[in-house]
Amino acid sequence: MDVLSDQLARARARGAVFSTLRRTAPWGLEFSGRRPLTAHILFDGPGWLSPARAEPFPLAAGDLVLATAGDPYRLVSEVGAPAETIGDARRRGSDDSQGPAVRVLCGSYVVEGSVGRSLLTALPQFTRIPSAAQHPLHRDAIALLAAEAGGSGAGQQVLLDRLLDLNLVYALRARWQQDEGRAPGWYRALAHPGLARVIEAVHRRPADRWTLEAMAQTAAMSRAAFAAAFKTVVGRSPGAYLTDLRMGLAEDALLRTDATVSTVATSVGYTNEFAFATAFRRAHGLAPGRWRAEQRTAAAGDRAQDPTA
Structure with a gap:
């Protein structure tokens, strides 16, 4: 019995990609912080995560951030850059202008019930897993996610959802291996x-x-x-x-x-x-x-x- 798989399945922890946006600097995306669990990955370039009530921290290309519900926050090209809400950004779509650019993937997870709440309480509001600290297979999965997010082939959404699921398993493994004291008892x-x-x-x-x-x-x-x-x-x-x-x-x-x-x-x-x-x-x-x-x-x-x- 794979207990982690069982817990994720019973928490209904499954991914649903809701935006992959290209942005040229200066750029910024603003999030309400209300969603139970969201994954953010910057492809092709760096950025910053700027919480409402904590110090900003830098993100390199390929870094992963898991965000649980809490205070509002922003993903920005540089600290202080203007930001638009993620809802407005999704409606506007990708930016095709010239200049230093990144692709920002934001994927939400459905997490339900007492098992879901237990998983979420084992995480801080922001969990950063740098690309350099990721397992090689996790980096491969993120690279595949980046490649698929940049395409438009048949079945793309299904592939993105499943790759986002895979990303969550790797991310939780990495988090709890780094800080076993915060891992769930099981x-x-x-x-x-x-x-x-x-x-x-x-x-x-x-x-x-x-x-x-x-x-x-x-x-x-x-x-x-x-x-x-x-x-x-x-x-x-x-x-x-x-x-x-x-x-x-x-x-x-x-x-x-x-x-x-x-x-x-x-x-x-x-x-x-x-x-x-x-x-x-x-x-x-x-x-x-x-x-x-x-x-x-x-x-x-x-x-x-x-x-x-």
Whole structure:
């Protein structure tokens, strides 16, 4: 079980390129900072990222920045350069005038649910991964993304979306390898063979009867040693981690299927609907059926306000 892939899939973390713009200096793009997760890459030239309430920092060609929701910010050719909103820039299109030019790729990600929120809280507002620090395969993926963004062949949008997905996996790997202390607990556990076996097994078979004894046997550790190691590395007890995993799966099933609450309960490992409803209410403050109705109403309202989301 590839746990990172599982987490990204359950967070609905998938890319949707929303702009690839050519700009000649001086240039600037302004962002509201409201989108949950956005990737920025400058092709062909340098620039600066200028946050609203922090010091600007330089970007070289090929550098990647992941931006989570927060304060507004700007991508600019130089500090103080005038900037247009990304919405106005998209409507205007690329600049074909002569002079020093860059191509700016800005790709948003769909990130949903409690799993998505967990991923995002593991990131600061801005994560810069310099080209020089990228894995060679990541640089290759960015080069392919640059080449495809500059073309106009059939199926281009699908390729750009998938390459943006690939970019996110490499970027998260790089971020958490550079600063393991900020990585999610499940990611840190993957470096421990015994804990990794348990994390992978519960993600693969979350509905199994996972007692502490069963988890400890999977880890090939004593119950006491396993419980202590899991809490130290992951930051939560094995039982709490399993409950969080099951609640995330239940959220997904409630939102994206019309399965009954009883069916959802069984699918995530609860023996009866009452036990599931109790656990769900403890985690979310609402009964599963009411939570489903409120979430679907809110999602419909969000789509109506932002058709590009």
